[in-house]
Every structure is written in structure tokens, then in C-alpha cells.
Amino acid sequence: MGDEDQCNLAMRSVHAFLHGELPEDTADQIRRHLMACEKCMDNFDAEEFIGALLKRCYGPTVAPPTLRVRVSRLSVRWQSH
Amino acid sequence: MQTAILDRTTADPLKGGYSPVTRDSVVWHVMTIPSSDVRTTETDAERAERFERDAMGYLDQLYGAALRMTRNPADAEDVVQETYAKAFSSFEQFTPGTNLKAWLYRILTNTYINTYRKAQRQPQISGSADVEDWQLARAASHTSGGLPSAERQALEKVPDSAVTDALDSLSPDFRQAVLLADVEGFSYKEIAEIMGTPIGTVMSRLNRGRKQLREKLGDYARQRGIGRESDSEDD
Numbered sequence: 001m002g003d004e005d006q007c008n009l010a011m012r013s014v015h016a017f018l019h020g021e022l023p024e025d026t027a028d029q030i031r032r033h034l035m036a037c038e039k040c041m042d043n044f045d046a047e048e049f050i051g052a053l054l055k056r057c058y059g060p061t062v063a064p065p066t067l068r069v070r071v072s073r074l075s076v077r078w079q080s081h
Numbered sequence: 082m083q084t085a086i087l088d089r090t091t092a093d094p095l096k097g098g099y100s101p102v103t104r105d106s107v108v109w110h111v112m113t114i115p116s117s118d119v120r121t122t123e124t125d126a127e128r129a130e131r132f133e134r135d136a137m138g139y140l141d142q143l144y145g146a147a148l149r150m151t152r153n154p155a156d157a158e159d160v161v162q163e164t165y166a167k168a169f170s171s172f173e174q175f176t177p178g179t180n181l182k183a184w185l186y187r188i189l190t191n192t193y194i195n196t197y198r199k200a201q202r203q204p205q206i207s208g209s210a211d212v213e214d215w216q217l218a219r220a221a222s223h224t225s226g227g228l229p230s231a232e233r234q235a236l237e238k239v240p241d242s243a244v245t246d247a248l249d250s251l252s253p254d255f256r257q258a259v260l261l262a263d264v265e266g267f268s269y270k271e272i273a274e275i276m277g278t279p280i281g282t283v284m285s286r287l288n289r290g291r292k293q294l295r296e297k298l299g300d301y302a303r304q305r306g307i308g309r310e311s312d313s314e315d316d
Contacts, residue, residue: 016269042233046295050236058149062141064144068140070158071165074165076133
């Protein structure tokens with residue numbers, strides 16, 4: 001596979017790669033290319049950083065206690081039989 | 082959950098098995114029934130207990146997801162309440178042992194779409210943007226080894242509010258795909274189940290959503306002069 005094709009593969013696959021959705025041999029092929037290609041490495045670096053940004057901005061939420069009470073009433077009614 | 086029966090005559094060799102169990106120095110031959118039968122044997126009260134035990138644990142995550150969809154806490158509470166009500170009333174149709182979290186998210190997504198999305202004004206849908214000038218410049222320039230790219234350095238300075246604003250401006254399907262993949266951590270297969278689309282559509286929405294997000298963050302950085310190498314001459 002030529003260099004341009006390697007770059008195209010990497011560009012197309014960046015999210016699948018970062019989400020662990022690629023088969024291992026394809027992922028390894030991309031890893032080898034990343035070590036040789038600064039442009040693709042920068043690209044992956046930026047996308048990985050945005051992924052981390054998203055996780056940080058949307059951290060775990062806690063449901064309000066009133067909602068917890070409302071929802072648990074659904075099943076409690078049946079359990080008292 | 083398994084039921085032990087000591088009477089061999091009702092055994093079905095295809096579905097269950099025998100295992101010897103020693104209790105009080107006596108060997109009992111115990112037949113186990115596969116747990117998919119729990120729905121046929123449980124009472125309404127037991128099903129309610131099972132629901133509370135298995136489904137309630139996802140309340141916080143579902144509320145978080147609903148908050149991101151509706152962007153207001155009161156609506157989020159209503160969506161979650163309705164989701165649990167629907168989930169409870171159709172809990173008998175859920176196959177025990179399969180992906181309960183994805184099943185609940187599917188109900189949440191459909192509830193949101195059917196009840197709220199139609200009523201809300203659609204957010205401004207972002208159009209496609211050209212590749213940023215500085216991204217092109219970046220690709221053409223040299224770096225010294227090991228330093229983060231200029232883009233990466235600019236992204237590091239973008240505040241959280243700009244990230245959430247950018248994500249909020251994506252079309253709902255793109256936003257949902259990005260949230261499910263990057264925030265909730267679902268696999269592509271699970272996202273396909275939740276959104277009711279083929280995996281290819283999930284990948285397309287995720288790729289396009291992330292592309293638009295990255296462009297918007299780049300717009301933000303450029304408009305505020307974040308990450309520019311020299312900002313004295315262009316002012």
C-alpha cells in the first residue's frame with residue numbers, strides 16, 4: 001500500500017481506531033504508519049484530545065433525589081403484594 | 082438465577098444439566114434450569130423487584146444522557162420518568178442476560194424523539210466548513226520532534242463552554258452519535274441498537290459529527306486568536 005493510501009486509511013479510520021473498533025491487524029498497520037507519518041500522528045493526536053475534552057466536559061451526572069423517588073415508586077407498588 | 086429440582090423425571094437433557102452437590106455429607110443430584118425461564122416463573126412482585134435491582138442502577142447515567150438531549154433539568158426528569166415507566170411496563174419483553182443498558186438507552190432515545198424533539202425548536206444546524214487555513218499551514222510546515230501540533234495547542238486553550246456550545250450546534254443525530262460513543266462509551270454495535278440504524282450509519286454520523294465539532298472548535302480558536310504564532314501584525 002502506497003504512502004498516500006496509508007494516509008487515507010488512517011484518516012478514514014481515526015475514530016474506529018480510537019474507539020477500539022478496528023481488527024487488531026488493521027490497527028497495527030495504522031500504528032506502524034503513525035510512527036512514520038507526522039501529519040497522521042498530529043491528526044490522531046488532535047482527535048484523541050477532542051475525545052478527552054468531551055469526556056471532561058460531560059462528566060458523570062447524578063440524578064436529583066426527587067427523580068429517584070418518582071422512579072422507584074413505579075416498582076415499589078408491586079413489591080408490597 | 083437457577084432453580085434446583087431434585088426430581089429427575091422432569092429433566093430435559095437438552096436444556097439443563099446435572100451436577101452433584103454435597104450438602105451435609107449427602108450427595109444431591111441437582112438439575113439446573115437455564116435462567117431464561119425466570120420470566121415464566123416469577124410473580125409480578127418478583128418482576129418488580131428484579132426491575133428495581135437491575136434497572137435502577139442506570140438512573141444517574143440515563144439522567145445525564147437526558148440532560149444532554151433536552152438541555153434542561155425539568156424536561157430531563159420527565160423524559161427519564163417516562164423512560165422508566167415504559168421500561169417497567171415492557172420489562173417482561175426484555176430478555177434477561179442481554180444488554181439492559183442499551184435497551185434502556187433505546188427507550189430513552191425514542192421517548193425523547195417522540196415527545197420532545199418534535200416540540201423543540203431545532204438548534205441551528207451547522208453547515209460544512211472548509212479546511213481551516215491554519216490546518217493547511219500546519220500540514221505543510223515542519224515541527225521539531227515531540228512537540229504537540231499548533232492545532233493541539235490551540236485546542237488545549239478552548240474552554241469547556243465552547244465545547245458544549247459546539248456540540249449543541251450539531252444536528253441531533255450527529256450529536257447523539259458523538260455523545261454515545263465518546264461520553265457514554267458505547268460500542269458501535271450498541272449505538273446501532275440504541276439509534277435503530279445500521280452500524281455503517283453510526284460510523285458515518287460519528288465521523289461527520291466529530292469532523293464538524295473539530296471544525297467548530299477550530300473556528301472558535303481562530304476567531305479568538307488562540308494559538309496564533311504572532312498576533313501583533315494582523316490586528
